[in-house]
Amino acid sequence: MRGLFNTLLANRKAAIGAAIVALFILVALAAPLVAPFDINQRVASPHEAPSAEHVMGATRMGRDVLSQTIHGTQTSLIVGFAAGLLVTVLGTAIGVTAGYFGGKVDEVLNLFTNISLVIPNLPLMLVLAAFIGQTGPFVIALIIGLTSWGWGARVTRAQTLSLRQRDYILAAEMLGEPAWRIITFELLPNLISIIGFNFIGSVLYSVITEATMEFLGLGDPMVVSWGTMLYHAQSTSALQVGAWWEMAAPCLALVLFGSGLSLINFAVDEIANPRLRTLRVPAKVLAALTNRTSNQGGRA
Numbered sequence: 001m002r003g004l005f006n007t008l009l010a011n012r013k014a015a016i017g018a019a020i021v022a023l024f025i026l027v028a029l030a031a032p033l034v035a036p037f038d039i040n041q042r043v044a045s046p047h048e049a050p051s052a053e054h055v056m057g058a059t060r061m062g063r064d065v066l067s068q069t070i071h072g073t074q075t076s077l078i079v080g081f082a083a084g085l086l087v088t089v090l091g092t093a094i095g096v097t098a099g100y101f102g103g104k105v106d107e108v109l110n111l112f113t114n115i116s117l118v119i120p121n122l123p124l125m126l127v128l129a130a131f132i133g134q135t136g137p138f139v140i141a142l143i144i145g146l147t148s149w150g151w152g153a154r155v156t157r158a159q160t161l162s163l164r165q166r167d168y169i170l171a172a173e174m175l176g177e178p179a180w181r182i183i184t185f186e187l188l189p190n191l192i193s194i195i196g197f198n199f200i201g202s203v204l205y206s207v208i209t210e211a212t213m214e215f216l217g218l219g220d221p222m223v224v225s226w227g228t229m230l231y232h233a234q235s236t237s238a239l240q241v242g243a244w245w246e247m248a249a250p251c252l253a254l255v256l257f258g259s260g261l262s263l264i265n266f267a268v269d270e271i272a273n274p275r276l277r278t279l280r281v282p283a284k285v286l287a288a289l290t291n292r293t294s295n296q297g298g299r300a
Contacts, residue, residue: 011270017263024257028074035067039224047243057245060236068224069249075225076253079141079210084203086145091152091202092195096183098153099160110157116150125209129218136220140213144206152198159194163187197268204261211254226250 027034037043044058051057056065098109128143129135135143163169172182188195207226213219214227217235221228233239233246 011267013263013270014267017260017265017267020256020260021264024073024077024253024260027070028077031071031074035064035070037064037067039063039067039071047238047241047246049243050245056249057243059232059246060238060243065229065245065249068229069226069253072225072229072250073253075137075223076207076210076227077257079137079144079225080203080207082138083141083144083148083206083210084199086141087149087152087202087206088195088199090145090149091198092156092188092191094149095153095156095158096160096187096191099157100164100179100183100187102164106157109153113150113153113157116147117154119147121147122209122212125213126216126218129213135213135218137210137223137225140210140219141206144209148202148205148209152202155198156191156194159191160187163190193268197265200261200265200268204258204265207257208254211250226253 040063042062043064044054044062046058046060046062048054048058048062054064054066056069058064059068094109094113098106098113124147125143128147129140132139132143169182169186172186210219210225211227211230214225215230215234217231219225219228219231221231227250229250230247233243233250236246238244238246
């Protein structure tokens, strides 16, 4: 595990992505201490433009946009990581079980996986959220988690079917080891790269989906998150009156956090698949080739 961590940090994309994600996590944890104003307090004029006192301007209600963005980071990240964890656990459990046991178990679980993949996720989540009513962050995380595990289960099942025929798995079965021990100590350690890839992608998907659902008015408008900020900015016609900063702040936060997770995802992909690694020529070799080319040009 330590070797994998060091390998990730040695990758430039992973290091930059991890720094961005770590910054957002620190902001979320220290939100009450970092936010300059109370998010429910009117501290400025309606739609006040960005200034030295209010770096990201103010909303129509005169609330500080920077403070709301900081507190919104806390809510959005909680939903993203909670839903991402649920998606990963369900997908891994179903995929490993189907791939290892096979037979009727595989057929039944594969049927549910195919149903989950066929039904469009976003329309299904919108229908569920509309049926429940104004949903809080944890309910949104639950809806995302219970409807978005199909892709992870399919990929995990495929890799498990490949590992199922390896010699060390067959040897463990011949020695009479129970299935739970083989899955826990033989299969799962060899699925860490896929599980990590699934978790990172699920967190990114969950954050964006949560913002989409709340932007459409299906979340709790009293809870501050990046999605509800976009919803309030749209409902108060912020762009029409020129208050672009109300939309720009949560959008910028979504783009930066998504970029950090995407960089980590790309790095994991490169490490897991060496063919995706870019060819890097060492500086000394590049300098030698340049000098040689220039010398040949001078002789000519």
